[in-house]
Amino acid sequence: MKLVRYGDVGHEKPGLMDGDTLRDLSAHIDDIHGATLGDGTLDKLRNIDLATLPAIDGSPRIGPCVGNVGKFLCIGLNYSDHAAEQGLPIPEHPILFFKANSAIVGPNDDVVMPRGSKRTDWEVELGAVIGKTCKYVSKDDALDYVAGYCIVNDVSEREFQQNLTGQWTKGKSCDTFGPTGPYLVTRDELGDPQALDMTLSVNGKRMQTGNTATMIFSVAEIIEHLSHLFTLHPGDVISTGTPPGVGDGMNPKTYLKVGDVMELEIAGLGTQRQEVKQDA
Structure with a gap:
């Protein structure tokens, strides 16, 4: 579904x-x-x-595909080629950070750069949504705890992330920095989450091209790891990392500006489209 x-x-x-x-x-x-x-x-x-079931006429706004998210968990540097473009070593364990739930918006809502933003960047990611309480699970059983999958744009303000001293969360949690959806595709319909093509374009120019097969830590391995640290609850969202092609990894570095349009796609999960605005 x-x-x-x-x-x-x-x-x-x-x-x-x-x-x-x-x-x-x-x-x-x-x-x-x-x-x-x-x-x-x-x-x-x-x-x-x-x-x-009643059919819905017209073109209503599509909201985030999960409501009342408990935890918005994110994995950093989870593609070897993305780590390389950032000049960082491949992590020994999944790198965990959080996005504030207040960052969550619909898949086609505007992305609004905050005041003082200098280096707002894009990141197409596979999201996994937990469907039942999950604690101390093995990777062999981990996917049974997933309700479904979705697209996440892990929008990031690199100046806030890297130069404001502290956790990555600072640059990841700005309002509108978590477009999620359009669909929550149930695990039975999606099939193997480690074989999905994914792309992101800005103003029609392809920036990111990847496949979830090149993750360092699979979805199952991520869930196993996290569930040994704390309980995962139904409705928790895990954003599993991004492939290469982020603006911060380019030469010269390239960042979003007002009026830019991001378009994201992951095979089987639909598409997203966001226009970039500036906070007043």
């Missing part, structure tokens, strides 16, 4: 895609969030006769 949240900011409704038709799920669940991502609920949704 491709689950979708649609509607105005803060008032999104649950839906799913029936081919190219968006259908409303409000009669069956109140939202797409941790409490509705368990296997039992997802199985019930799979058994619904889609023709009985």
